[in-house]
Amino acid sequence: MEINLTELAARVGASLRGDGDVLVSRVAQLNQAAEGTLSFLGDAKYRARLAETRASAVILSEADADQCPVPVLVSKNPYLTFAEAARILHPPAPVVGGVHPSAAVDPSARIDPTAWVGPLTVVEADAVIGAGVFVGPSCVIGQGVRIGEDSRLVARVTLCAGTQVGRRALLHPGAVIGREGFGFARDGERWVRIPQIGRAVLGDDVEIGANTCVDRGAIGDTVLGDGVKLDNHIQIGHNVEIGDNTAMAANTGISGSTRIGRNCTIAGAVGMAGHLEIADNVHFTGMAMVTKSFLEPGVYSSGIPAMPSGAWRRNVARFRQLDELARRLKQLETSLEIMNQAQGREES
Secondary structure, eight states, rough: OOOHHHHHHHHTTTEEESSSTTTOOOOOOOOGGOTTTEOOOOOOGGGGGGGOOOOSEHHHHHHHHGGOOOOOEEOSSSHHEEEEHHHHOOOOOOOOEEEEOEEEEEEEEEEETTEEEEETEEEEETOEEEETTOOTTOOOEOTTEEETTOOEEEOOOOOOOOEEOOTTTOTTTTTTEEEOOOEEEEEETEEOOOOOOOOEOOOOOOOOOTTOOEOOSSSSSSEEEEOOEEEEEEEOOOOOOOTTTTTTTOOOOOOOOOOOOOOOOEOOOOOEESSSOOOOOOOTTTTTTSOOOOOEEEEEEOOOOOHHHHHHHHHHHHHHHHHHHHHHHHHHHHHHHHHHHHHHHHHO
């Protein structure tokens, strides 16, 4: 889409400095920009690239505005403004209603005329697909599934029976929502599956990354609130509840029946045990191992950062000696206490 800077600035709420008639049609990085592109500066360490950029305009902060040789859109939050501008310049293709001839649709399913069902997709009994929904190729829409208006299933998405998806959701290829959770009872040396009879319920504006799995509840529901964002390769166990606008990065695993609050961030490769309570506004850094509840907002970390392998080997050797060192320290403390007591008796 092509738009002039005057209109773009008005739509994103930025302050324009420069020629408002300049046209931009796409976004680009500062060092790869060309005529007709819009770029942004959100990190001061890339400031040197401003002088050489070939972008037609740049989104940046007030502090950097005087250093840019091309028109600028000044913003208090350049990254957010860039995101809004990118959505304007690169809108999704409009959904054209219809059902591909190769799709298999149960007669009892209800598909809004403005929704699209792609090739080789299966829509089972009593499913409901709302207005403006895009269902890409090779998806499976299980029995009784509900998909809210303007949601988009890119391709090969599986929504198991009873799954509920809110409005404007975005589900990427390979996502599996509502599969039976990992629930078993022990019978001697064998495992007996516990039927998982709950649902997976997704709120509005939820995004699910590629090959991410959200299990249905065992009895109650697994619930993702409005605005939840899940990256690729994430596992959400049964009966997990995730509050509104919480975001979670790739390779994270959340065990069953854990409740995570609103506005949390879970960085990559975090492992979280089951039956925990995580408060609102809690932030876990990468590879944190969460084994207890956190009831106060804040930033929490665990794990050991990478270091030179020689230092790592020395530290591992010391780890193995910790128990012995603790025992010896206890002995020294006991001996010191005995000596102090003896000295006190002599002085009295």
